[in-house]
Amino acid sequence: EPEVTQTPSHQVTQMGQEVILRCVPISNHLYFYWYRQILGQKVEFLVSFYNNEISEKSEIFDDQFSVERPDGSNFTLKIRSTKLEDSAMYFCASSRRDTRAGELFFGEGSRLTVL
Amino acid sequence: AQSVSQHNHHVILSEAASLELGCNYSYGGTVNLFWYVQYPGQHLQLLLKYFSGDPLVKGIKGFEAEFIKSKFSFNLRKPSVQWSDTAEYFCAVNAGGTSYGKLTFGQGTILTVHP
Numbered sequence: 488e489p490e491v492t493q494t495p496s497h498q499v500t501q502m503g504q505e506v507i508l509r510c511v512p513i514s515n516h517l518y519f520y521w522y523r524q525i526l527g528q529k530v531e532f533l534v535s536f537y538n539n540e541i542s543e544k545s546e547i548f549d550d551q552f553s554v555e556r557p558d559g560s561n562f563t564l565k566i567r568s569t570k571l572e573d574s575a576m577y578f579c580a581s582s583r584r585d586t587r588a589g590e591l592f593f594g595e596g597s598r599l600t601v602l
Numbered sequence: 603a604q605s606v607s608q609h610n611h612h613v614i615l616s617e618a619a620s621l622e623l624g625c626n627y628s629y630g631g632t633v634n635l636f637w638y639v640q641y642p643g644q645h646l647q648l649l650l651k652y653f654s655g656d657p658l659v660k661g662i663k664g665f666e667a668e669f670i671k672s673k674f675s676f677n678l679r680k681p682s683v684q685w686s687d688t689a690e691y692f693c694a695v696n697a698g699g700t701s702y703g704k705l706t707f708g709q710g711t712i713l714t715v716h717p
Contacts, residue, residue: 491645520703529606530646530692530707543701578646582703591703593638593646 489513491594493579499600503568508597510562510579519562520580520591521554523547530578536562569601604629604697608708615683616716623678623711625693632698635676636705637667641689649691652676663687685717 492511500506512519521533534544536554551573553565562581566573576596609624627633637649650661657669667678676693690712694705 518703529709532704535701535703543704580703590648595645
């Protein structure tokens with residue numbers, strides 16, 4: 488069964504450092520998403536991405552965050568200057584289409600710890 | 603903005619017991635409703651979804667959910683749980699007019715089933 492893969496599974500970084508989280512969506516999917524879950528809190532939508540541009544973003548997704556699809560397979564989330572409050576589990580998801588039938592497939596997540 | 607509330611943080615049952623997990627949402631317009639499950643060490647996966655039509659929807663592994671519009675609820679049920687149902691369950695809502703991949707999640711309910 489095809490799946491969304493994420494790397495790294497866990498990253499520890501110092502405050503102020505740049506972090507890139509990587510995702511390989513399912514190959515024939517066209518819509519890509521990032522979500523995050525701060526420990527003990529809800530899973531929150533960050534951004535959706537289609538046709539090489541952001542289609543929707545939440546208020547969490549400020550100028551410190553960016554997303555990119557640098558090649559035909561990877562989908563990345565970059566945090567330019569990490570803060571303590573960026574510590575969270577980050578989930579990538581993809582779907583084949585943005586319709587009612589477009590089920591989201593999630594990766595297992597990347598845990599980011601900012602010290 | 604819409605919000606989703608799950609009534610129970612942790613539910614503990616014995617095998618063969620019946621299960622009902624509560625989910626309420628706050629949004630006055632058209633919604634699409636989902637239940638996701640996360641088994642230990644695995645990714646979030648779709649259990650079932652409701653878009654329109656019959657308010658009683660059936661999902662995988664014997665789960666079902668009922669949409670009651672007047673109560674803004676979408677409770678998850680299973681008549682007889684198994685040890686393998688031990689997982690965290692998330693209710694999620696997609697508000698009409700936004701990307702179908704933009705989900706608002708509840709805080710999750712951890713289900714522990716004792717053999």
